[in-house]
Amino acid sequence: MGYIDKGEVAKKIVWTSCVIVMMVGIIAPIYLLLKYAISDPSTVNTGGRPIPIWPNRPTFDMFLYLFKDREFWAVVANSAIIAVSTVALTSFLSVPAGYVLARYNFPLKRFFLILLISVRLFPDISSVIPIATFFVRMNLHSSYLSVVLAHTLLALPYVIFMATTAFEFVPKDIEEQARVIGANRVTIFTKILVPMVFPSLVAGAIYTFLLSWDEFIFAHFLLDTGGQIQTLTLYLNKNLSFSPPQNILAAISVCLSVPVMIFTFIVQRYMVSGVVSGAVK
Amino acid sequence: MADLVLKNIQKSYGNHPVIHGLDLHIKSGEFVTLLGPSGCGKTTLLRMIAGLEKIDSGELWIGGKPMQGLPAQKRPIGMVFQSYALFPHMNVKNNITFGLKIQKMEEHAIFSKLDWVIPLLGLEGLENRLPKEISGGQRQRVALARALVLDPEVLLLDEPLSNLDAALRELAMDELKRIHQEVGKTIIYVSHNQAEAMTMSQRIAVLNKGHLEQYAEPMRLYDEPASRFTAEFIGSPIANSYVGKLGTHDGLPVVQTAVGIIRISDRCMGHVSSAPKEIRVCIRPQDIHQLKNQVLTPYCSVFRVLPSLIETPGDRCLVIGKTNSGEAVRFFVDRVHTVVVGEPLDVFVSAEHVHLFNSENGKNILGEQI
Ligand SMILES: Nc1ncnc2c1ncn2[C@@H]1O[C@H](COP(=O)(O)OP(=O)(O)OP(=O)(O)O)[C@@H](O)[C@H]1O
Ligand SMILES: [Mg+2]
Numbered sequence: 001m002g003y004i005d006k007g008e009v010a011k012k013i014v015w016t017s018c019v020i021v022m023m024v025g026i027i028a029p030i031y032l033l034l035k036y037a038i039s040d041p042s043t044v045n046t047g048g049r050p051i052p053i054w055p056n057r058p059t060f061d062m063f064l065y066l067f068k069d070r071e072f073w074a075v076v077a078n079s080a081i082i083a084v085s086t087v088a089l090t091s092f093l094s095v096p097a098g099y100v101l102a103r104y105n106f107p108l109k110r111f112f113l114i115l116l117i118s119v120r121l122f123p124d125i126s127s128v129i130p131i132a133t134f135f136v137r138m139n140l141h142s143s144y145l146s147v148v149l150a151h152t153l154l155a156l157p158y159v160i161f162m163a164t165t166a167f168e169f170v171p172k173d174i175e176e177q178a179r180v181i182g183a184n185r186v187t188i189f190t191k192i193l194v195p196m197v198f199p200s201l202v203a204g205a206i207y208t209f210l211l212s213w214d215e216f217i218f219a220h221f222l223l224d225t226g227g228q229i230q231t232l233t234l235y236l237n238k239n240l241s242f243s244p245p246q247n248i249l250a251a252i253s254v255c256l257s258v259p260v261m262i263f264t265f266i267v268q269r270y271m272v273s274g275v276v277s278g279a280v281k
Numbered sequence: 282m283a284d285l286v287l288k289n290i291q292k293s294y295g296n297h298p299v300i301h302g303l304d305l306h307i308k309s310g311e312f313v314t315l316l317g318p319s320g321c322g323k324t325t326l327l328r329m330i331a332g333l334e335k336i337d338s339g340e341l342w343i344g345g346k347p348m349q350g351l352p353a354q355k356r357p358i359g360m361v362f363q364s365y366a367l368f369p370h371m372n373v374k375n376n377i378t379f380g381l382k383i384q385k386m387e388e389h390a391i392f393s394k395l396d397w398v399i400p401l402l403g404l405e406g407l408e409n410r411l412p413k414e415i416s417g418g419q420r421q422r423v424a425l426a427r428a429l430v431l432d433p434e435v436l437l438l439d440e441p442l443s444n445l446d447a448a449l450r451e452l453a454m455d456e457l458k459r460i461h462q463e464v465g466k467t468i469i470y471v472s473h474n475q476a477e478a479m480t481m482s483q484r485i486a487v488l489n490k491g492h493l494e495q496y497a498e499p500m501r502l503y504d505e506p507a508s509r510f511t512a513e514f515i516g517s518p519i520a521n522s523y524v525g526k527l528g529t530h531d532g533l534p535v536v537q538t539a540v541g542i543i544r545i546s547d548r549c550m551g552h553v554s555s556a557p558k559e560i561r562v563c564i565r566p567q568d569i570h571q572l573k574n575q576v577l578t579p580y581c582s583v584f585r586v587l588p589s590l591i592e593t594p595g596d597r598c599l600v601i602g603k604t605n606s607g608e609a610v611r612f613f614v615d616r617v618h619t620v621v622v623g624e625p626l627d628v629f630v631s632a633e634h635v636h637l638f639n640s641e642n643g644k645n646i647l648g649e650q651i
Contacts, residue, residue: 176333177366179353181380181431191379195370 033257036250037062062251075235076255082144082219082231083212086151090159090208091201093152098163099193102170117157124154124217132221144229146222151212159204166200167193206263213259232256283309283344283357283434283467285330290339292325292491299325300491302339307435307469307484309344312461314470314478317488318514323471324363326488327437330469332356344434359428360437363444365420367412373423374408380431398426401460418449425460435467442477454481475515479503487511503565507645509638512563518599521569521611524640525562527553533579536637538562539606541584546632552646560646561638566599568634569612571619572627580632586610587625602626 039055041062066072101109119127131150132141140146170193178188194201216233223229230238236252285307292300299322307313315323328334330341332353341348348356367376377398381391399405402422407415415423421441428436438457442450458481461468472478478485479499487494487502487510494514495507506512512520525538527549534550535542543562572583586602593599597613600620604610612628614620637646 171364171366173362173364173366174368176331176353177360177362178368178379179333180331180356180358180360181427182354182383183379184354187383192368196368198370 033250033253036247037254039247041245062247066251075230075232079232082147083209085148086212087205087208089152090155094159094163097160099167101164102167120157128217128221142224147219150218155208155211162200162204166197170196210260285435286342288340291337303493310465312468312483314472314482314485316478316485321488322491327439331360357434359433361424361428361441363439365424369412372409377426394430398430402426417444438470440471509561509643512636516565520563520565523562525560536562539608540604543582544632545635559640561640563636564630566611569628569630571614572629581629583627583629585625585627588620588622
């Protein structure tokens with residue numbers, strides 16, 4: 001129509017700049033990390049001058065070095081075991097909890113919700129001491145179980161919240177229709193409800209996985225630094241204290257981050273799919 | 282035989298009564314509509330029949346079996362929700378066969394059910410689509426198919442057409458009638474649209490505030506409304522309504538209103554003295570005719586009106602006029618050029634179309650004779 005709204009243009013410019021600034025903020029550290037991870041060790045110490053934007057002699061030596069280290073694989077396996085167990089336990093607990101919170105009204109429901117989220121109302125560093133003390137008393141210290149339980153505690157509030165929201169989105173009609181058709185409660189839950197909220201459950205599972213995979217504070221307090229079980233984050237911490245070349249640390253960090261990025265990418269894809277549409281109306 | 286019998290059904294939400302002692306007998310294979318304004322308890326009644334809502338007191342029988350205590354999944358009913366409630370993660374075929382699979386029906390039997398129901402409802406080619414990939418009308422048909430394949434004795438439909446546009450709704454009404462004729466199921470249909478109910482049903486149960494106002498064939502409701510509520514709810518536009526007094530004129534039963542003295546049916550003779558003084562008179566606009574050169578029977582009453590407004594929605598026009606006393610009279614005439622605003626004309630009504638109701642309880646004064 002040839003008519004340009006100046007306000008619209010200004011709005012677009014502001015938005016675009018904001019997005020660019022945010023993108024730079026997100027990409028810059030990742031870029032720096034990658035740059036260090038693939039730099040040749042001899043080029044890292046430049047006497048204070050920044051290394052060039054593109055490293056002089058890019059190399060995967062650091063990764064090869066890491067991948068040859070048996071301890072590295074052991075800690076990756078530990079992290080994975082803990083993360084997967086946390087996901088399993090969290091999902092197992094949050095699906096029924098979310099359903100009940102979404103569908104039933106019971107006395108003290110609000111109080112219960114606040115109680116649930118109260119762990120996350122304090123910084124982790126202040127809740128870790130009592131929890132660690134408790135696990136020591138329960139003889140659970142330095143075990144997979146202790147970390148899995150702690151991580152579950154951290155993930156549950158959000159994941160239950162996600163599950164509750166998802167179940168709330170399932171119209172009651174659908175459940176009642178299934179009953180009229182002849183389905184019993186178990187069938188309704190497994191064949192109708194869970195498939196319908198599945199995207200949210202997957203998102204919750206991925207959130208839990210990332211939380212556990214990246215978690216340091218609880219792992220640090222619950223697993224002795226010199227103990228049998230080490231996670232990837234503790235391994236990074238230990239290596240830090242030996243002050244090795246920065247690019248080794250960068251390579252470990254990349255190994256920590258890559259699953260995070262991949263999973264985040266997947267989460268977004270599941271989040272957008274609107275499964276509920278077309279059910280009612 | 283799958284007669285459905287409701288006996289003195291009562292229901293309250295908290296201490297707010299919704300259904301007050303309702304009796305209804307629906308014959309096997311009948312198409313019955315529950316008709317009433319929003320909030321009168323239609324959905325509640327349907328949900329009680331389905332077993333989704335507890336019945337506070339009273340009895341529900343389907344096919345001679347008591348339904349109390351039987352959970353929804355055990356009752357011989359199918360239901361189509363107002364929202365269709367299709368399972369969004371299943372394609373059309375799986376939606377339709379979900380109930381059959383629960384019953385562990387064999388594969389070939391499921392296929393033959395599909396072969397029967399898909400052409401019946403015109404769903405060919407949509408079998409593998411998700412609910413979000415089909416139109417509103419198609420969704421409604423899938424919901425109906427899903428209920429039909431289970432071969433229920435009674436099919437409950439809660440305003441299944443209310444989400445469709447006018448054209449699609451007409452088609453769907455014909456479709457439903459055809460399906461009813463083909464499958465011969467007892468159908469209980471809920472609607473607050475009286476035109477829809479009149480077109481489709483064999484009998485209509487008119488509900489108002491949880492009471493059954495009348496339960497009769499559509500034409501009977503129209504011609505012999507049992508209460509003032511039915512008279513005004515059935516038919517469009519709304520009936521003319523006046524305050525009147527029963528009496529006799531030259532020895533014949535009449536009602537005196539602000540419009541004039543109106544001759545009433547001889548059946549009312551017995552009530553002329555016993556009826557309360559004040560009474561409500563309802564006459565449908567369709568029953569008032571312009572006086573041209575017809576030969577009138579002694580049962581007709583004539584009065585003069587001054588047209589003040591003429592609406593022409595189609596082949597007929599609705600005339601809104603005033604009598605000498607200032608009462609509004611609405612009636613239909615055939616052609617617009619015969620009526621001119623401001624030119625008085627004579628209209629007449631025949632006695633059998635003058636409906637008389639008790640001013641206090643709204644019941645037809647003929648009571649049980651109806
Ligand atoms: N779960 C409930 N709790 C409390 N009151 C309810 C509940 N469900 C319905 N009601 C009330 O019961 C009455 C009847 O409701 P119902 O849904 O049966 O009406 P309806 O005839 O189906 O109306 P509509 O044509 O709008 O669907 C209404 O006054 C409504 O507010
Ligand atoms: Mg309703």
